[in-house]
Amino acid sequence: xxxxxxxxxxxxxxxxxxxxxxxxxxxxxxxxxxxxxxxxxxxxxxxxxxxxxxxxxxxxxxxxxxxxxxxxxxxxxxxxxxxxxxxxxxxxxxxxxxxxxxxxxxxxxxxxxxxxxxxxxxxxxxxxxxxxxxxxxxxxxxxxxxxxxxxxxxxxxxxxxxxxxxxxxxxxxxxxxxxxxxxxxxxxxxxxxxxxxxxxxxxxxxxxxxxxxxxxxxxxxxxxxxxxxxxxxxxxxxxxxxxxxxxxxxxxxxxxxxxxxxxxxxxxxxxxxxxxxxxxxxxxxxxxxxxxxxxxxxxxxxxxxxxxxxxxxxxxxxxxxxxxxxxxxxxxxxxxxxxxxxxxxxxxxxxxxxxxxxxxxxxx
Amino acid sequence: xxxxxxxxxxxxxxxxxxxxxxxxxxxxxxxxxxxxxxxxxxxxxxxxxxxxxxxxxxxxxxxxxxxxxxxxxxxxxxxxxxxxxxxxxxxxxxxxxxxxxxxxxxxxxxxxxxxxxxxxxxxxxxxxxxxxxxxxxxxxxxxxxxxxxxxxxxxxxxxxxxxxxxxxxxxxxxxxxxxxxxxxxxxxxxxxxxxxxxxxxxxxxxxxxxxxxxxxxxxxxxxxxxxxxxxxxxxxxxxxxxxxxxxxxxxxxxxxxxxxxxxxxxxxxxxxxxxxxxxxxxxxxxxxxxxxxxxxxxxxxxxxxxxx
Numbered sequence: 001x002x003x004x005x006x007x008x009x010x011x012x013x014x015x016x017x018x019x020x021x022x023x024x025x026x027x028x029x030x031x032x033x034x035x036x037x038x039x040x041x042x043x044x045x046x047x048x049x050x051x052x053x054x055x056x057x058x059x060x061x062x063x064x065x066x067x068x069x070x071x072x073x074x075x076x077x078x079x080x081x082x083x084x085x086x087x088x089x090x091x092x093x094x095x096x097x098x099x100x101x102x103x104x105x106x107x108x109x110x111x112x113x114x115x116x117x118x119x120x121x122x123x124x125x126x127x128x129x130x131x132x133x134x135x136x137x138x139x140x141x142x143x144x145x146x147x148x149x150x151x152x153x154x155x156x157x158x159x160x161x162x163x164x165x166x167x168x169x170x171x172x173x174x175x176x177x178x179x180x181x182x183x184x185x186x187x188x189x190x191x192x193x194x195x196x197x198x199x200x201x202x203x204x205x206x207x208x209x210x211x212x213x214x215x216x217x218x219x220x221x222x223x224x225x226x227x228x229x230x231x232x233x234x235x236x237x238x239x240x241x242x243x244x245x246x247x248x249x250x251x252x253x254x255x256x257x258x259x260x261x262x263x264x265x266x267x268x269x270x271x272x273x274x275x276x277x278x279x280x281x282x283x284x285x286x287x288x289x290x291x292x293x294x295x296x297x298x299x300x301x302x303x304x305x306x307x308x309x310x311x312x313x314x315x316x317x318x319x320x321x322x323x324x325x326x327x328x329x330x331x332x333x334x335x336x337x338x339x340x341x342x343x344x345x346x347x348x349x350x351x352x353x354x355x356x357x358x359x360x361x362x363x364x
Numbered sequence: 365x366x367x368x369x370x371x372x373x374x375x376x377x378x379x380x381x382x383x384x385x386x387x388x389x390x391x392x393x394x395x396x397x398x399x400x401x402x403x404x405x406x407x408x409x410x411x412x413x414x415x416x417x418x419x420x421x422x423x424x425x426x427x428x429x430x431x432x433x434x435x436x437x438x439x440x441x442x443x444x445x446x447x448x449x450x451x452x453x454x455x456x457x458x459x460x461x462x463x464x465x466x467x468x469x470x471x472x473x474x475x476x477x478x479x480x481x482x483x484x485x486x487x488x489x490x491x492x493x494x495x496x497x498x499x500x501x502x503x504x505x506x507x508x509x510x511x512x513x514x515x516x517x518x519x520x521x522x523x524x525x526x527x528x529x530x531x532x533x534x535x536x537x538x539x540x541x542x543x544x545x546x547x548x549x550x551x552x553x554x555x556x557x558x559x560x561x562x563x564x565x566x567x568x569x570x571x572x573x574x575x576x577x578x579x580x581x582x583x584x585x586x587x588x589x590x591x592x593x594x595x596x597x598x599x600x601x602x603x604x605x606x607x608x609x610x611x612x613x614x615x616x617x618x619x620x621x622x623x624x625x626x627x628x629x630x631x632x633x634x635x636x637x638x639x640x641x642x643x644x645x646x647x648x649x650x651x652x653x654x655x656x657x658x659x660x661x662x663x664x665x666x667x668x669x670x671x672x
Contacts, residue, residue: 035450054449054459055622056533081531081620085515089523090530245403245633252402 142200400635483558505552
């Protein structure tokens with residue numbers, strides 16, 4: 001197969017292995033339509049769609065003819081259990097083989113149970129407070145530097161995440177292409193934060209975090225903790241809770257008043273699929289522009305010279321850390337609860353890999 | 365049955381007005397909540413796409429026109445197409461309605477079957493240990509939050525005692541815990557009201573007369589007390605029945621029960637106007653039908669109401 005692209009595309013293999021790379025039957029889509037494909041999907045994967053009952057369960061069965069070998073189970077049932085307590089209870093009781101979204105403070109209970117265990121993966125992405133850099137005082141890089149220096153990320157990781165996360169060192173997630181391990185973790189220095197506020201001529205203007213409650217893990221507690229830390233360095237910080245659909249509307253209209261939570265996933269394992277996808281001109285979080293940043297981002301997107309790309313992202317990181325279009329807060333672990341007989345390794349980008357090389361049921 | 369037809373006509377007219385008002389309020393409130401299109405498209409979708417989808421859903425037309433279309437469709441039983449699920453709103457709600465009816469009816473039967481005898485027994489054994497225990501339990505049932513009760517039942521009856529599954533919809537065993545959780549408040553309310561209604565009747569002159577005539581205590585309770593205490597009991601039972609069928613968001617969420625309560629909440633978040641309108645309309649309809657039945661039962665229990 002020959003693929004022609006308009007420009008050089010260094011990430012083509014990664015794109016083909018993610019959304020957009022899925023193979024669907026042409027005839028079925030043409031005759032039955034996209035809506036039918038969504039309700040009764042047909043693909044080329046290791047499992048076959050059987051049925052879907054809205055809000056109840058989706059049932060799949062093993063595709064015996066899969067080219068990569070049959071999966072290690074006959075049926076896969078996915079059930080939504082939105083509440084945490086019943087979700088954990090269903091695992092402990094042995095009703096389910098696996099649960100997702102296990103909060104850090106319940107890991108001990110699952111590990112302490114004789115038949116269950118916890119597995120986790122460092123999220124391929126970051127939890128950031130995105131900044132509307134067009135409104136004062138957030139249009140002043142010195143104020144944003146003070147905001148960043150005023151966040152005690154170690155305390156957030158330790159207290160709110162029970163140690164299940166790391167303090168990031170910039171806008172590139174650990175595990176991604178061009179992650180620079182030599183950079184130090186983002187610093188907490190309240191004294192320096194006060195200095196920079198003074199230098200910026202900050203006069204007590206309001207700094208607002210618009211947070212959802214539960215849309216991303218720990219969003220509200222982290223907002224409250226950060227606002228308290230900022231008050232300690234002399235900032236007039238305020239937290240406002242918004243409902244999810246309001247957040248979506250603000251995202252669309254680009255009408256956030258100050259800061260808001262974003263949990264960008266690195267879809268391609270590369271800064272192009274995260275930092276540049278969101279912060280590029282015209283992107284979903286286009287609230288700040290810098291000529292050098294833009295030029296490098298565009299050049300790195302279309303270069304197949306990895307050395308050049310590495311240098312470009314290094315320089316973009318430098319610009320980023322000076323201007324801070326995001327205040328990067330944490331790169332968390334995402335934990336899952338498993339029965340001990342299940343051998344499975346989670347994928348950092350949340351893809352659910354169930355092929356035999358990654359999913360086995362150990363039988364007695 | 366003198367006066368029955370005007371009575372029926374009057375009640376039907378009131379039911380119709382109530383349905384129209386409920387539909388109109390939901391229509392207006394949902395339009396005030398904002399635009400559903402941003403929630404349907406990816407954040408970087410171009411403006412032209414937003415306008416196209418808005419026109420496709422008829423949201424670009426003036427509000428009075430949208431309202432007119434809504435009422436005309438409603439008269440034909442057409443609730444429109446779900447913005448989120450892209451299929452007729454009624455079909456979406458119908459799928460969830462079966463689960464809600466299953467849970468609501470079970471909770472109601474459990475509650476009513478237990479509550480009336482408990483209330484009656486408490487009244488007859490007034491101020492004894494049995495009465496205090498029953499009313500203490502009723503107090504817990506009425507005051508404990510559903511969320512707390514649900515999780516408590518899961519921990520005790522499912523995880524520890526291994527009697528029932530933790531959540532989900534399936535065979536009868538899946539029904540027990542959500543029905544107990546949902547029915548607890550109803551059971552407590554009916555039991556307390558039954559007790560007070562029966563106590564009031566037991567103090568009436570005609571009961572004293574009946575007892576003085578030498579009528580047996582069983583007959584006094586069965587014939588004279590229960591029938592006279594029935595009106596408030598029927599009222600609260602009917603109202604509670606309507607509430608149970610209207611969907612129970614917390615119980616449905618705790619037990620992952622795919623009912624219309626959860627659907628309504630999710631549809632409000634998604635600003636899926638047609639589904640919210642259809643859900644509220646059907647819930648209101650059920651409420652109205654139940655009230656209508658209660659009115660008829662009143663007429664049967666006390667003919668003075670019918671002719672009055």
